[in-house]
Amino acid sequence: MEDAFDAHLDADGVSFDRSDARLLATIAETGSVSGAAESLGRSRARCLARLRELEDALGPLVERRRGGSDGGGSELTAAARDVLGRFDRLQATLSGTAGVPETVLSGIVTHVEGELCSVETDAGTIRAVATESVRTVEKAVTVSVRADAVTLHDPSDTPAESATSARNRLSGTVEGVKRGDAVATVSVNVGLSTPLRAFVTVESVRRLSLEPGTSVVASWKATATRATSTAVEPQ
Known part of the structure; x- marks a missing residue:
């Protein structure tokens, strides 16, 4: 792990970790899966495959928009924002835990x-x-x-x-x-x-x-x- 605590949320056999949180946050920032993949240095296919795994366990996380004046794109669902909030709270709890044995x-x-x-x-x-x-x-x-x-x-x-x-x-x-x-x-x-x-x-x-x-x-x-x-x- 890169920092002191390896936080993760478990749901239906899938573990949501910091890498997944970065993926969702970057999709929100860039407005698309392709943009997030490029920003993170990951392949688009890998990102889409991971999203499918996460959505099978957690429900819809990314809403794809087609067409329109902005050419379409992707945005996070309420469920995705809830998962990110839970993950942030867990990280804060772990990071604030003193005296790790x-x-x-x-x-x-x-x-x-x-x-x-x-x-x-x-x-x-x-x-x-x-x-x-x-x-x-x-x-x-x-x-x-x-x-x-x-x-x-x-x-x-x-x-x-x-x-x-x-x-x-x-x-x-x-x-x-x-x-x-x-x-x-x-x-x-x-x-x-x-x-x-x-x-x-x-x-x-x-x-x-x-x-x-x-x-x-x-x-x-x-x-x-x-x-x-x-x-x-x-x-």
């Missing part, structure tokens, strides 16, 4: 590829961005994962690894759910001495039926994971 674990570097390394931990292999001083095989490191970088999935509906940029994934069981007004912190037992924690929306808690005992798959990007030097290396 981290999961910290220890491991040994087993492979190095540029700035990335593979770290063997008690929970399995984790890929992370490593500081230069620890890019050495067999180096003991500390790995940290922010809760706002972790996404939870139903085990039966987990995306294939080839379909997502999130290279880290661990299976586990929910230990606890701490709800706020819009977001919740979910603790997941993945075989570590401390639980892996994830920030999710309250919508996701309901959709995934997250409660103690629920089986989940946690995934997050290697670029959202940091490997740093361990103060005392294991013997």
